[in-house]
Amino acid sequence: MAGRQPQASVPPRVAPWRDPVIRGYVFQIVVFGAVVALAWWLVTNTLQNMERQKIASGFGFITQESGFDIGDTLIPYSPASTYGEAIWVGILNTLRVALLGIVFSTVLGTVIGIGRLSTNWLLAKICGWYVEIIRNIPLLLQLFIWYKLITLYSPGPREAATIGNVFISNRGVQFPVPKADPAHMWMGIALLLGIAASFVLARWAKARQHATGQQFPTGWATLGLILGLPLIVFIGAGFPLVWDVPELKGFNFQGGVVLLPEFFALLLGLTIYTAAFIAEIVRAGILAVNRGQSEAAAALGLRPGTSMRLVILPQALRVIIPPMTSQYLNITKNSSLAIAIGYPDVVAILNTTMNQTGQAIEGTALIMACYLTVSLSISFFMNWYNKKISLVER
Amino acid sequence: MLSKTIIAAAAATLTAFVAGQAMAGAKLDAIKARGEILCGVSTGLAGFSIADSQGKWTGIDVDVCRAVAAALFGDGNKVKFVPLSAQQRFTALQSGEVDVLSRNTTYTQQRDTALGLNFTGVTYYDGQGFMVAKKTNVKSAKELGGATVCVQPGTTTELNLADWGRANKVAFKPVVIEKLEEIEQAFFSGRCDAYTTDASGLAATRASKAPKPDDYMLLPEIISKEPLGPAVQHGDDQWADLIRWTFNALVEAEEYGITAAKVEEMKKSDNPGIKRLLGVTPGLGKNLGVSEEWAANAIKAVGNYGEMYERNVGKGSPLKLDRGLNALWNAGGIMYSPPVR
Numbered sequence: 001m002a003g004r005q006p007q008a009s010v011p012p013r014v015a016p017w018r019d020p021v022i023r024g025y026v027f028q029i030v031v032f033g034a035v036v037a038l039a040w041w042l043v044t045n046t047l048q049n050m051e052r053q054k055i056a057s058g059f060g061f062i063t064q065e066s067g068f069d070i071g072d073t074l075i076p077y078s079p080a081s082t083y084g085e086a087i088w089v090g091i092l093n094t095l096r097v098a099l100l101g102i103v104f105s106t107v108l109g110t111v112i113g114i115g116r117l118s119t120n121w122l123l124a125k126i127c128g129w130y131v132e133i134i135r136n137i138p139l140l141l142q143l144f145i146w147y148k149l150i151t152l153y154s155p156g157p158r159e160a161a162t163i164g165n166v167f168i169s170n171r172g173v174q175f176p177v178p179k180a181d182p183a184h185m186w187m188g189i190a191l192l193l194g195i196a197a198s199f200v201l202a203r204w205a206k207a208r209q210h211a212t213g214q215q216f217p218t219g220w221a222t223l224g225l226i227l228g229l230p231l232i233v234f235i236g237a238g239f240p241l242v243w244d245v246p247e248l249k250g251f252n253f254q255g256g257v258v259l260l261p262e263f264f265a266l267l268l269g270l271t272i273y274t275a276a277f278i279a280e281i282v283r284a285g286i287l288a289v290n291r292g293q294s295e296a297a298a299a300l301g302l303r304p305g306t307s308m309r310l311v312i313l314p315q316a317l318r319v320i321i322p323p324m325t326s327q328y329l330n331i332t333k334n335s336s337l338a339i340a341i342g343y344p345d346v347v348a349i350l351n352t353t354m355n356q357t358g359q360a361i362e363g364t365a366l367i368m369a370c371y372l373t374v375s376l377s378i379s380f381f382m383n384w385y386n387k388k389i390s391l392v393e394r
Numbered sequence: 395m396l397s398k399t400i401i402a403a404a405a406a407t408l409t410a411f412v413a414g415q416a417m418a419g420a421k422l423d424a425i426k427a428r429g430e431i432l433c434g435v436s437t438g439l440a441g442f443s444i445a446d447s448q449g450k451w452t453g454i455d456v457d458v459c460r461a462v463a464a465a466l467f468g469d470g471n472k473v474k475f476v477p478l479s480a481q482q483r484f485t486a487l488q489s490g491e492v493d494v495l496s497r498n499t500t501y502t503q504q505r506d507t508a509l510g511l512n513f514t515g516v517t518y519y520d521g522q523g524f525m526v527a528k529k530t531n532v533k534s535a536k537e538l539g540g541a542t543v544c545v546q547p548g549t550t551t552e553l554n555l556a557d558w559g560r561a562n563k564v565a566f567k568p569v570v571i572e573k574l575e576e577i578e579q580a581f582f583s584g585r586c587d588a589y590t591t592d593a594s595g596l597a598a599t600r601a602s603k604a605p606k607p608d609d610y611m612l613l614p615e616i617i618s619k620e621p622l623g624p625a626v627q628h629g630d631d632q633w634a635d636l637i638r639w640t641f642n643a644l645v646e647a648e649e650y651g652i653t654a655a656k657v658e659e660m661k662k663s664d665n666p667g668i669k670r671l672l673g674v675t676p677g678l679g680k681n682l683g684v685s686e687e688w689a690a691n692a693i694k695a696v697g698n699y700g701e702m703y704e705r706n707v708g709k710g711s712p713l714k715l716d717r718g719l720n721a722l723w724n725a726g727g728i729m730y731s732p733p734v735r
Binding site: 050052053054055056067068069070071078079080144148151152156170171249250251252254261262339340341342344348351352354355356357358360 | 480481484485488504505507508509510530538539540541542547549552553555556557559560566567568569570571572573576577579580583584585587627628629
């Protein structure tokens with residue numbers, strides 16, 4: 001200890017095994033050594049056993065041709081693609097369902113959470129029952145129910161229900177999309193420019209309000225920038241819009257974009273299940289803010305919208321964000337139940353890969369790495385957001 | 395002194411551990427000591443391995459394990475059946491959770507090598523086919539372009555489907571679900587236009603799961619070779635021999651006309667081959683490290699191969715499959731046992 005005074009001429013002599021500092025080091029070394037030894041033993045034992053049984057090991061299979069097909073892909077894929085590409089397809093499918101699930105369940109959960117606090121007796125009761133029923137039924141069961149309802153009660157492709165150019169059948173929901181055109185890329189660039197410009201504008205408006213007290217209609221300006229810029233490009237390019245309309249050819253629809261029943265059932269199940277938990281979190285968050293806060297804000301002359309944004313939300317979000325992070329992580333991890341209803345997520349594809357190559361350890365390691373990466377990313381983002389939004393106490 | 399003792403103890407433990415590893419190769423001894431066989435089977439495929447309401451397992455794959463138990467212990471019931479999904483099966487065998495995998499598993503080069511398995515032979519010659527609803531009016535698999543096809547993951551079926559589609563320029567949209575019951579439900583509810591698996595499996599599904607079996611038909615194309623057989627781990631050679639020769643004995647028994655009921659009677663036969671097989675002339679049992687009654691017990695437990703076939707998948711079963719390739723070599727099929735001598 002650097003701060004110790006040299007008054008005590010001779011420090012009391014203690015036997016080394018009674019010295020807390022030495023003892024501490026010894027325990028740390030022993031524990032650390034045990035952990036390392038255990039890990040070493042596990043790894044070498046596994047390798048030895050695999051060697052003994054002549055089981056192939058290593059990640060060489062990633063570059064081999066996969067040979068199997070996948071029903072739902074966001075990137076071009078065929079059985080001639082490699083295992084690595086197949087795994088990418090799976091990761092993107094997982095991310096797609098997880099991200100959409102997060103957005104939809106947040107919206108639905110917030111609506112239900114606020115609904116449960118409503119003064120309307122019927123609405124409050126309905127929202128209450130929703131929460132109690134949905135969160136008490138296992139998710140897997142709900143997924144089976146949704147999938148069976150969709151496959152059993154939707155018509156075949158020939159008898160598809162038609163709404164305009166949208167076709168609903170047990171092959172999925174088919175809807176038209178604009179055919180690709182070079183101008184679309186420029187529209188995308190215009191959109192990004194618009195977003196960037198509105199950020200700059202918001203900063204400028206804030207700085208000006210701090211300096212002069214004058215407000216600027218940021219909302220309208222942002223809307224104009226984000227929608228207006230791509231629109232100008234679109235008009236300038238001469239309305240390049242041709243729809244790719246789905247058509248029934250042979251067994252199935254060709255053209256357009258399809259949402260498969262497996263994807264739909266999984267998204268529906270995840271959204272409805274998680275919304276019940278988010279509803280409770282939102283309700284707790286709102287109830288946690290003292291009623292006096294909104295009254296005080298009103299007394300200061302803040303309008304309801306401003307008071308919600310500047311007074312209520314920062315305090316409610318402080319309570320809402322941390323448990324919400326867990327729910328977002330839950331959605332991501334629960335999406336692995338996809339395997340039960342045939343949606344090709346990363347677990348389903350790595351399971352097939354493991355079975356075709358026989359390399360279970362490598363496959364499981366990849367699954368763990370994928371989920372760890374996604375979960376940590378969500379966690380970091382939410383922690384950053386929590387820090388940014390949280391009330392700065394002075 | 396203290397540290398020396400610790401090192402010695404650690405060394406001793408390590409040696410014991412390594413020795414234990416080496417000993418594990420003697421699978422047959424371990425099974426004998428345990429007194430029962432752990433047999434990996436399917437989660438329920440009529441004709442091959444399926445449990446009834448009392449939990450009694452039946453099927454060709456089940457009978458193979460019972461025959462081996464009878465050859466080893468003299469009692470065909472000394473088997474514990476472990477139901478495994480298509481995905482679990484190889485890991486279960488690799489990790490030693492089961493002694494033998496008798497689970498309608500296709501014998502392929504990759505499984506026999508890179509997966510660390512040894513196949514002991516072929517117990518059923520199968521091939522992959524397609525089932526469709528009659529109302530689709532499809533007469534050939536080549537008309538299935540653009541069709542949605544239900545298929546189980548982690549099987550050779552999934553690969554064959556993709557291969558055949560590429561070779562014949564027929565594009566399929568696969569729907570891949572692991573659990574057999576779920577994939578069958580998806581097909582019968584109309585989610586898929588066709589269902590593909592081994593032809594025997596299609597017949598089993600149609601007979602036992604279809605709401606109206608007559609509404610469905612099998613397409614004529616058989617797109618693959620699917621020799622199904624039992625597999626063991628690399629290194630369990632003696633144990634593999636026992637399974638291989640027990641099954642060969644059942645085939646040989648059919649050739650000699652030895653049925654379960656006639657085993658004792660046939661022991662009086664003058665035919666030297668029958669006398670060797672049934673242990674009247676000793677020697678074969680000793681080679682395998684089991685009792686001389688091994689083949690007689692196996693035949694008594696499950697019958698010869700023909701009896702086993704007819705009872706589980708042939709005329710005596712709801713599947714009503716012809717013998718086809720599985721008839722004996724001298725009766726138009728390719729089922730052939732090397733000499734049991």
